[in-house]
Amino acid sequence: MSRTPPSPSPSRSLGVVGAGPRTLVLLQRLGAQHAAADDGSVLDVHVVDPYDSGAGRVWRQAQDPLLWMNSRAADISVLPDESVTGLAEPVLRGPSLAGWVHENRADLVHDAAAAGDDLLREEVLRHEPGSFTSRRLASGYFADAWARTLAGLPAGVRVHRHARTVLDLTDDPRDGRQVLHLAGQEETLTVDAVLLVQGHLDVRPGPRERRIATFARTHGLAYVRPGYTGDQDLDVLRPGSDVVVVGMGLAFVDLVVRLTEGRGGRFTERPDGSLDYHPSGREPRLHVGSRRGVPYRSKIGYETPKDLGLPRHYSAQTVADLHGDAPLDLRADLWPLIVKELAGAHYRELFRSHPGRTALAAAEFDARFSRAAWGSAEVDDLVERSVPDPADRFDAAELDRPLDGWWGTSGDEVHERVLQHLEDDRTRRADARHSPDAAVVAALLSAYVVTAGLHAAGRLNARSSALDVDGWWHGFFSYVASGPPPQRLRQLSALARAGLLRFLGAGLNVVADPGAGSFTASSDSGPHEVRAQGLVEARLPVPDLERTSDVLLTRLRERGDVRAHQVLDGETRLSNGRLVVDGRGRLVRDDGSPHPRRFATGAWVSGEGAAAAFARPGTNAELFRRADRLAADLLRAGTSAPPTPRSVPTALSELPGDRR
Known part of the structure; x- marks a missing residue:
């Protein structure tokens, strides 16, 4: 058989x-x-x-x-x-x-x-x-x-x-x-x-980068365009030369490491825990600024508070209750809820862990805060009466743009202001007496997840989905919650005091100056200018399907097999360059x-x-x-x-x- x-x-x-x-x-x-x-x-x-x-x-x-x-x-x-x-x-x-x-x-x-x-x-x-x-x-x-x-x-x-x-x-x-x-x-x-x-x-240089590179070659200057810092050729930045650095995020920190310790310098620790830098003589002098004008906030140096009950004020359900199924604008519709979530976490932690710095029962504050709209006079009055010390109050604008509205009379004053901000931020984020800061970071992580879910569900309007999610919103999140280790900020302080790192302030503007044969940098924070022999754009390249150097994506794009995210906002075409x-x-x-x-x-x-x-x-x-x-x-x-x-x-x- x-x-x-x-x-x-x-x-x-x-x-x-x-x-x-x-x-x-x-x-x-x-x-x-x-x-x-x-x-x-x-x-x-x-x-x-x-x-x-x-x-x-x-x-x-x-x-x-x-x-x-x-x-x-x-x-x-x-x-x-x-x-x-x-x-x-x-x-x-x-x-x-x-x-x-x-x-x-x-x-x-x-x-x-x-x-x-x-x-x-x-x-x-x-x-x-x-x-x-x-x-x-x-x-x-x-x-x-x-x-x-x-x-x-x-x-x-x-x-x-x-x-x-x-x-x-x-x-x-x-x-x-x-x-x-x-x-x-x-x-x-x-x-x-x-x-x-x-x-x-990586992406290929665009018209702006090509113009800068041409100017640099013509005048014997150095230019490092956006890219992954670990793979960039930094030998073009000559020892002792003045170099303007645009950007103060994580790419900037990696750049500083490679140009200082990476060139033979070393740090030693003082008895008070601060650092001294001992140069090798091969470092350039870095003049750094950005839109905010300050480095990303330091990572928290203590355990994050537990059981914050997140999310409370910003969830998919609260958004649906307020806005139904209407298209959502991230700045106009969601930002007030996000800020209330951050502030709510700040005050819950303050009242729970530091009651001696409050003047109202925690439960009463929470109930009244939850009922009131963020930005209302009711919230302002509640906070003023319940949190006596202004330093204990949550200020979203100051957190985001600490140099806004401030003007220094000289480059030295601007430099010292930014340096003091950096040192204060590092000290504060290592001190559990300021644990509301850690609660804000936890709330921001929660808000990021909620926003990503709304984005994935197609709830955001054209402008928010094309520009804000991967632009302004991601930038704010990274600045507050995804900054460098505290030790890196200690090193930045030491380099600043050694004269190898100078802070230019907020609203940085860099021009290619053919008359001077240099790059000239100024900022909105003071009257000073710097002329430099080098320029570094310290950031990852912005994703751009049209300019990617990846052969696979290029060929798929040329055949129409992939598309960049593009939407119409009225008659304006918007795109963030990323894959859809x-x-x-x-x-x-x-x-x-x-x-x-x-x-x-x-x-x-x-x-x-x-x-x-x-x-x-x-x-x-x-x-x-x-x-x-x-x-x-x-x-x-x-x-x-x-x-x-x-x-x-x-x-x-x-x-x-x-x-x-």
Whole structure:
């Protein structure tokens, strides 16, 4: 009697372009979703990226050892802990960055010593949960998490690494499967669906940058345009030269590190905890300013208050109660709610932890504050009567723009004002007597999540979705909640007192001055001017699909297979340069139709400019559930029908389902 041979197991395949932390988390969730399907299929996942597995470009091991992460080790994880719920099983749980260093300290010290790497050895020895880890040490954590993830994948899930660059992505005309064309490889890679998760990309110089570069070459000056600081050529900035730096965020901090310690200078600590800088003589003199004129706020140096009950005043429900389903303006409709959320968290923490600085029962204040509209005379009167010291009151305008309305009589006065602000901010954010500041940061994180949800649901109007979410709003969030480690601000103070760093103030204006043959900088904070032989734009390039240097996105754009986020505000066309995806994360083509087998997530996707790549332990982080949903959508797309024909072009202001 003959037997019918068993049917071969069905197989599916996915391509993932990018191997950074988001891909690491996605692989965990793909494994769980595949196991949940329990259909006996085989899943092949092809991950394509020339950089390190799990770390990608930004967190790769081969980079300047002086560059740090900007979050505490205890606040970084790519593996779920016990607080994370709502995930498909199995869940691969594991340590945070801090836990990994603690568990592996002896081996890490041994390996660093064997390699003769004293800097890394000393870092590991003194590493604590509150440490700000070097990026190359963090790359070891991501590599270990990658290995754990692959080892924990269920049977039938196979990951294939391709250390190459993707040059193109096309449809197979026979069945609609996706064909990846890799650099240096004649054979193509065919998969059922593709996810682009490329992180921060470079852009080609635009007309303004080209004009500046031409001026610099003509007059023998130096110019460093926007880019990832760790990869930029800073040798063009000559020792002893005067250099204007535009921008005071995280890229600025990395720039300063590379031009000071990176050129052989060193810091020593005084008995009072402040620092002295001992120059090598190879440093340029940096003159720095920005729109705000002050550095990003220091990271909080103590434990964030718990149980703040967030959100309270700004949630999807409160927005719906106030505005129904009308299009929302981020500044006009949502900002008052956001500020009330921040102020509410500030005062709840003040009344709870510092009652001696208040003049009303906490419950009564909270009840009256909750009923009143932010900005009303009722709130102003309540705060004035209940919080005697003005220094204990929440001031959103002062928090955001501390130099607004102030004018110094000289460059020295402006410099000293900014330096004092920097030192006061660092001191305040290390002092738990000011714990309402930490409550504001927690409330801002909550507000960021709410805003992202409203944006993803298509609730924001054209101007807000195109310009404000990834522009003004993201900038405010980064300035308040995503600043540098306190130690970096101590170093900035030391450099300022050593005469190597000068603060120019707010409203910085830089012109190419052909008469003087230099760059000339001035600000709105005083009458001073600086002439310089160099100019650095210390920021990441603004995403711009039209100018990306990424070959893959360029080719997709040229064929109309992707589109930048564009909307019409009246007769004005607005764009933020980022990729448009629909509510499931599928790439939207230039005619408004989503490609059923192509997905994207990350920094270059509209509305995701600051989407977290890491999870904060103990917070039931949404990062993992979001990856879970994306993994499920990818697997469904891998069994879908061939791509649908392109739809009839849709009006820019009426694209359904755009994640804006």
